[in-house]
Amino acid sequence: MSEEIKxxxxxxxxxxxxxxxxxxxxxxxxxxxxxxxxxxxxxxLMSLIKQLSGDEKTAFGQAMNNARKELxxxxxxxxxxxxxxxxxxxxxxxxxxxxxxxxxxNVGGINPFFKIIDEMVDIFTSxxxxxKEGPDVETDYFNFERMNIPSNHPAREMQDSFYIDxxxxxxxxxxxxxAHAMDEADAKPLKIICPGKCYRRDxxxxxxSHQFGQxxxxxxxxxxxxxxxxxxxxxxxxxxxxxxxxxxxxxxxFPFTEPSVEVDISCMECQGKGCSICKGTGYIxxxxxxxxxxxxxxxxxxxxxxxxxxxxxxxxxxxxxxxYGIDDIRKIYQGDVRFVEQFKRK
Ligand code: PHE
Numbered sequence: 001m002s003e004e005i006k007x008x009x010x011x012x013x014x015x016x017x018x019x020x021x022x023x024x025x026x027x028x029x030x031x032x033x034x035x036x037x038x039x040x041x042x043x044x045l046m047s048l049i050k051q052l053s054g055d056e057k058t059a060f061g062q063a064m065n066n067a068r069k070e071l072x073x074x075x076x077x078x079x080x081x082x083x084x085x086x087x088x089x090x091x092x093x094x095x096x097x098x099x100x101x102x103x104x105x106n107v108g109g110i111n112p113f114f115k116i117i118d119e120m121v122d123i124f125t126s127x128x129x130x131x132k133e134g135p136d137v138e139t140d141y142f143n144f145e146r147m148n149i150p151s152n153h154p155a156r157e158m159q160d161s162f163y164i165d166x167x168x169x170x171x172x173x174x175x176x177x178x179a180h181a182m183d184e185a186d187a188k189p190l191k192i193i194c195p196g197k198c199y200r201r202d203x204x205x206x207x208x209s210h211q212f213g214q215x216x217x218x219x220x221x222x223x224x225x226x227x228x229x230x231x232x233x234x235x236x237x238x239x240x241x242x243x244x245x246x247x248x249x250x251x252x253x254f255p256f257t258e259p260s261v262e263v264d265i266s267c268m269e270c271q272g273k274g275c276s277i278c279k280g281t282g283y284i285x286x287x288x289x290x291x292x293x294x295x296x297x298x299x300x301x302x303x304x305x306x307x308x309x310x311x312x313x314x315x316x317x318x319x320x321x322x323x324y325g326i327d328d329i330r331k332i333y334q335g336d337v338r339f340v341e342q343f344k345r346k
Contacts, residue, residue, distance in 0.1 A: 002056055004048045005063045011042055012067040019074050025082050032075055042067065109343040112320040113213055113332050117195045120215050120314070123239050124193045127232070129217070132192045134177030136199075140167050146179040147256040148295045155255045160201040162210075170199035174216035175256060178292075178311060181218060182300035189221040190309070195316070206328045213316030220292065220302065220309035226259070229289060229310035237265050237286060240319065246272065248283055257290025257311060268322070284322065287314040 015035045022028040035042060042064075049060055110118075121131055134142075140151075149155050159172035177194035194216040202208050219228070234247045246266035254260040264285050267278035274280040289312035294304035302309075317329050324343075326332065331339050 002052070002060065004045070004052065004056075004060050007048070008042070008045055008060070008063045008067050011045065012071065015042070015071055016074060019071070019078055022078065023082075025079070025086070028075070028078055028082060036068075036071060036075060042071075107344070108337060109340040111332065111340055112324050112326065112343050113316055115343060116316050116320045116323065117213070117215065119240065120193065120236075120319075121195065123236055124217065127235075129191050129193050132177060132181050132194050133196055134171070134174065134180045134194055136170060136197055137164065138169060138171040138176050140169065142176040142179050143169060143171050143173075146296065146299055147173075147175050148293050148299075149255045153255060162199055162201060171196075172200050173198050173313060174214040175311070175313060177216050178218045178256075178296070179300055182220070182302065185220075187301045187303075187307075189307075191219050191221075193217045204330065206330070207321075209317070209329050209333070211333075212329075215314045215316060217289075217312045217314075218292070218309060219311075220297075220307055222307060224291075224308045224310060226291060226310070229261075229291065229312070232310075233263055233287070233289060233312060237263070241265055241268060241322070244271075246283075252288065252290075254288055254290055256293050256296050258293045260288070260290035263287050263289055263312075286318070286322075287312055289313070 015031070018031045018035070019028065022031050034040065037043075046064060049057055052060055125131065143161075144151070144153075144156060161169045161172045163169045174194050174196050177196065181190060181192050181194070196214065196216075197211060198214050199211050202210050204210060217232075219232070230249065237247050238245050244266075245268070248264040248266075249261045250264065252260045252262040262285055264283035266272040267275060267282055267284050269275050269277040270282065272282040274282050278284050289310065292309040292311050297304045297307060297309070317332055320326060320332065321329065
């Protein structure tokens with residue numbers, strides 16, 4: 001072997017060693033930059049060819065080509081190996097242990113107050129009603145006057161409230177939402193329910209609270225009659241309390257409806273036989289309702305000769321207590337998780 005070829009092979013062996021010893025991509029790249037680039041020591045050996053003759057030239061050229069080819073292949077194989085090793089190490093490190101228990105979030109329940117609102121909104125919107133809300137803080141005008149309860153009216157006694165000033169109070173019922181909706185409707189037909197809170201100066205006990213919820217209903221159109229009211233409330237009450245419920249209408253009095261009714265359902269505990277829940281009567285009072293008083297229609301811009309309507313008001317807590325067998329209204333407000341968790345969505 002010529003001396004020149006020996007130089008090529010020695011250099012080649014040295015570079016092979018360096019490639020083999022490079023254990024990361026940065027080191028390997030440095031080896032390649034140094035030995036496999038155009039200006040490398042290996043390439044500079046090419047100038048030796050000038051001193052050689054005929055056959056020696058061919059042999060030398062072959063040795064150079066073989067060295068370049070072998071080193072490039074070795075470099076690429078090593079690069080591939082190091083890349084794969086890096087990915088393998090990363091995967092190993094980022095392994096997720098699926099046998100570890102996850103983080104448990106405690107999901108609370110929905111307060112029965114809001115469950116009843118949701119259910120009633122579902123029932124009534126399926127019958128084409130729209131949902132409207134009125135303000136909790138009302139003027140005397142909307143809470144009483146527009147509901148046909150003038151300042152000297154004895155019915156004011158039934159609904160004592162919390163006054164903010166002489167003219168402003170926390171609404172005693174959701175009925176003033178009727179007046180707001182009628183003003184907005186501009187003497188057009190209406191079909192709405194208004195869920196919300198009401199306030200009365202009342203002693204708090206197992207069945208009374210100074211703050212409570214009502215859902216108001218109002219339908220106004222041409223030819224609306226008591227039969228429509230009866231059919232609507234029967235449908236609603238049977239959806240809410242079961243198809244077997246008897247629904248009873250008793251005549252009553254509200255200043256804003258004429259005629260007025262109070263609506264009872266047969267007791268679901270004793271099926272109408274009489275027990276402690278229905279106080280021996282077989283029936284449970286559920287809501288107040290009636291045909292919208294002509295004065296209310298007039299004050300709201302409707303001609304009572306052309307338009308008629310019905311309205312009803314349901315106590316939310318009362319419905320919740322009956323539906324879920326809650327024995328004390330105060331439990332609904334106290335925010336005790338043990339109580340609310342019983343109403344978790346299944
Ligand atoms: N606003 C009445 C109350 O709070 C209930 C009611 C509403 C009665 C609508 C008739 C019509 O007692």
